[in-house]
Every structure is written in C-alpha cells, then in structure tokens.
Amino acid sequence: MHLPAGTYTVTTSGYGFASRTDTVTIAVGRTETLDLALTAVAHHTVSGTVLDVTGKPLKGATVKFTDAPVDAVTTGADGTYAFPSVAEGSFHLAASPSAPVLCNGNWTGALTVDGNETVQASLPPRTDAAGTYSCAPGAYSWIDGRTKVALSGDENAEAVALPFPVKYYGVSYTSAYITTNGLVNFLSPRLGDYANTALPAAAQPNGVVAACWDDLTLDKKSSVQTTTTGTTGNRRFAIVWNNAALVSDTSVRLTFEAVFDEATGAITLQYKGIGSSALQKGSSATIGIENQAGTDALQYSFNESVLKDASAIRFSPKAA
Template sequence: MTFEYIELGDTDAARGASATAGMENANGTVAVPLNYNKPWLRSGTAFRADVPAVLRGRVTDLDSGQPMAGITVYAEREDGPQPRTTTGSDGHYTLRLPYGSHRMVATAADYAPVTGDASLTVQQPQGTLDLVLDRNAVAGKVTDYLGRAVADAEITTNGVAERMLRTGTDGTYRIAALPPGELTVTVQADGCHETGIRTEAVECEEQLDFQLGQRKDGGGYTCTTSTGTALPVTTKLALTGDEEAAEVQLPFSFPFYGTTQNQATISTNGVLTFDYWAAGWANRPLPDKGAPDGGIYAFWDDLELDQDSSVWTGTVGEGAAQKFVVEWRNSGFFAGSERITVQAVLHKDGTIVYHYRDLEGEEDALGDYASIGIEAPDNTIGFGWSYGRPVLENNLAIIFRH
C-alpha cells in the first residue's frame, strides 16, 4: 500500500502536527504507523507500507484427525535461517514470512515429515496451509524357530528409506517416521539362524514380525550360540610365526561329515584341518572349493604368533565325554595390533564348540575380516557361520551339532 501526499499547506497542522497516518488490521492487533502528531509530512512525498505476510494453518494426525500440539513448522530454505514456529494446543500455527513462494515442512517424532507449498504476495499477503502428519512406521518382534525372542538382531531396510537398527532384549524393533511406499526389511541374527526378508507397503503403523528358521547345512549340521568358559589345556605346541602349521594325533576317532578323522593339521591362522593342508592367510567364505578341504575354522584370518602368542592342546573328560581342545592364545594379526584367544573343542560324539575370550579390539578381533564355520572334506558342503562380520564377543560359544 502506498501513501502519497500531493499538496500540503505550509502550516504544521497541514504537515501532520496533529494527525495520525498509517494502517491497522480489523481487530487493532497489528499496525504500520507512519506518523503521529509530527509535522514532517511534505507535498510530493510518498510512503510504501507493505502489509505483513502471514501464513496460518492447522496440523492434524492422519489416522485420528486430531489436532497436534507442539509440532515444528518451518519454511525450507537452502541458505539462511529458516523461519519456524510450533503449533498451539489446538494444532494451529501462525508464521510471518517474506513475500514469495515457500516450501513448508512439519516434523514430529515418529511421523514422516510432511511438506506443502504456499505463496504470499502483496495482493494476497495472508495465506492458509493445513498440514497432515502420517504416523508411518513398521514395528515387530523377531523370534527364533522355537518362538524365543532374538535380541540384538541386525535390521536393515531399503526402498522408501534406508535404516539400520538392532532388536532390543525382548526381540522387538520399531522403525518410525517412514515415507509412504514399499519398504524391504532384512533381519540377520547370528549365523545359526536363517536370514529374514520381507517387503511391506507402508501406509500407517504396520506390524511386521519375523520368525527366523534354524539353519542346517547339506551335511545335517545345525548350530546354537551361548556363553561359555574356556577348558583347560596342557600341551604347548612348537608353533610360532606366520603361515606355519603342526600335525597332531587326535585322542579319539572324530566323526565329521560321515568320515572318521584321527589326526589334524593346526595352522597359525586359526584353523584345524583334516587333509594335511595348512590353511593360508587368504580366508574365503565357507564352504570353498579351494584348499584346505575339510576343517574346523574357529577363526580363519591372517593371524601371526609372536613372542606373546602360543597354541595349546589338551584332552578333557573320559569315555564318551572326552573332548580335544585346541587354543590359539593371545594371537595377533599380521596387519594390526588387535588380539584374540579362541578355542576349538572337538567332542567325541562329533559336536564342535568354539569359544572366544580376551578379544582386544573392535574390528579384527570381532571377526570383521574372518571366516568362521566348518567345511566337509569334499569341500562341497559346509556351515559358514560368518564371513567378514564383526559379530563376536567375549565368552561367546558357538556349538555345531549333527
């Protein structure tokens, strides 16, 4: 709006000494004053007073239709501050904005952000934009094949959003503030469980539960995980350095993938094999057609036995309860400063147990580059528990049974 003064007299009164000039809204709450009892108006002058641009609106919940209080509403800008406000108890907001086009955004915890466009001009300085927030989320529970909660399972998503999280101690998870559309959820627990993958159309609050099956390899082996304690060992092997191995005689005939094994080769790289071939430094996913063929891969990685490291063996128990223990103690890595201690325990009935302790580090020592599992002597079948995943923890025990 323009105030133009064309012809004023020469007196103070004519120049506004006792006049009020300006504009005011209908209820008197907003005004733009130009003059109040001051003789400073002059002929041939003009004043432009822009009416304040104001955007008003209401934010509601899509599912309930109820107003939402305390919601942040702001004008999205690439540069400079973003004008913002919050909704009142009735869900309404008021925001002063410069003239022009604005992309408005409303955000709230557990809701997908919502946007809307508004244009404010001198001719239309006041606008209205209502926004509706949608509580798009996917939640559920992860259980094993017996219906028990699976804690600390890794959950990743792709599609309308890429997220990564882990289940709680009760096996539950929740992925909030999702845009609408298709979401693929992948659940990966320890290597004893099958991986779960499901795709869901996200429209509101979706329930997506997973029951992970028990893995079984082609030879009939399954596994479970638990916590455990180390078994005693009594014999220190003359095994040191890098890429070295030693032959040992087993104290009993060990059943393994339909064969019977009586001796083994122990490598510095965390592997016990039955084909007289020492496992080298270049580990691969299991099973693998390359040598060695058939083995116990407690922690196959490029390990090195320095002056602080050693390999021990021992026999525990008697009769049917007899066990043969191999321990790689305080093993280092060829590249890096981390340390591990791992035991491979062969039970007379064919059960195999790995036990991990004194894991010093956050990558190598947790299995970030290691292969862990078992492989049949014909190398065509095997149970790869993990490959290149930092999933180990102190006192973890992995039990393979046939």
C-alpha cells in the same frame, strides 16, 4: 476356450475376494457365457514379533507373505512388525534375518486371516545345505590348554593326534592339522591359507574348521595348546590359540579355541578377551565349518565384526 460338451465345475478366486464355485453345462455346438461377480472380503491387521535363534527380538528381519500380493515389511528395533491391511484368506508367512545372518535360519508358517492376527516367528538354527550340521550360540565354558603344540611363526602347521575318533562330515579322523591361521584342517597341512575366503569354496583348503581364519602369526607372546577333559565316552578335546597376533597389526591379539565333543560330535568355537577392535571382532576373519569337497559349509561370518568376549558358537551334527 473350446471344451467338449458336458457339465463343468468352475471355481473362481482372487486375493481380496471370496472364492465361488459354479457349474456350467455346455451343449454340442453352443457357446456359453459365464459372468462371475466376486464379493470383496474384509481386511485385517497382521502383526507380531520375530525372535532370533536365542529367543531374543530380532531387528531388521524381513517378513513377507509368499502367496499374497502384500509388500514385505522389516522388523523394528524391538523385533516387531505389522501389516496394516491383509485380506481374509489362507496364506503362508515367511521371516528371514538380515546380515549378519550368524546362526539364524529362515522361518515359514501357515496363516489363516479371519480377524486381526498376531504371529510370533521364532527363527530356527541355520543349517548347511545338506542339513548335516546346524549352528546356534552355545554356553560359554572356557577350557584352558595344557599341552603345548610345537607350532610358531607365520604360515605353519602341525599334526596332532586326536584322543578319540572325531567324525566330521561323515568321516572319522584320528589326527588333524593345526595351522597358525586359526584353522583345524582334517585333510592336509596345506598352507597358503593366509587369505581367508567365504565358505564353501572349491579352492583349498577344504575340510576345515575355521575357528578364526585370518592372517595370524604366533610369536614369543603366543602359543597353541591342547587338552582333553572328561572320561571315555564323554571327553572334550580343546585346541587353544593363545594371544595369536594379526600379521597386519601385531598389537591386535586373539585368543580362541575349537572344542570337539566325543559324546555328541558337536564342535564348539569359543572366544576370550575380545575387545573393541573390529579386527578382534572378526572384521578380516572367516568363522565356520566346511566339508571335505569344498561344496557345502556352515559359515557363521565372513569379514564381519560379530565376535564377542566370553562367547561360544556350537555346530551340532544332525541326529542319526
């Protein structure tokens, strides 16, 4: 390395060694050699627990150092992890969920190792790419439908008036389309949605709430109902699919709802009567929300058997 004459400060560091700082003076026309001996530092155990978005231990999460050459580890059934030998120093630790991700986000934290360390990683609620919405398991509180919607058969949609303006991805709506395939579509009654996709997707339909997007049919045993509860400013509007049947197997029935909250702008998806069937649990369904351009979404699941009886998923907009 060629440097102009002068005095320089040289700092040397490396994983597993104490950093050191030296000065060297370079004279005109001279070559200087600087031999540096680094001192090894002690190693310690780093261990802890990864908790999911509900505060429960999370199995199968990946924990890693983002700035140290230490192999990543995976949490056990009790959510615990351990790095048996980590050099002293300041680092960053990261934890991420394995599939199904559901509403679990990624966690990062700064860590100074100067002894045996215990770090609890509490995963935050996951968000869409823009941070417009986050999702988390909600408090289950089923709302029965009261007003029947004139919707039946296969591949049909019906427009409904909303009892209050619903703001969705920055746009206020006074009406929406309900489809037989478990969608609330704010843009159009576009059909051909029998083949569910992962979200986001540029292809239509866009601007949807996928309460349980699957190839469903509404027969004589099925219905879609709506209801409004609460008083002005604190109303909740529920769209309820009762006993909808899968086209592929009409013996499999699904009851679910999408609830819009006037006060908070949150959207809650609720599931009732989910049994042991993989199809009932969502093995061929998409659950989540998508923006109007099909460029951003918050997908809870895609073709995964993750739905549970008496459960709720809450999508909350970012506070203004």
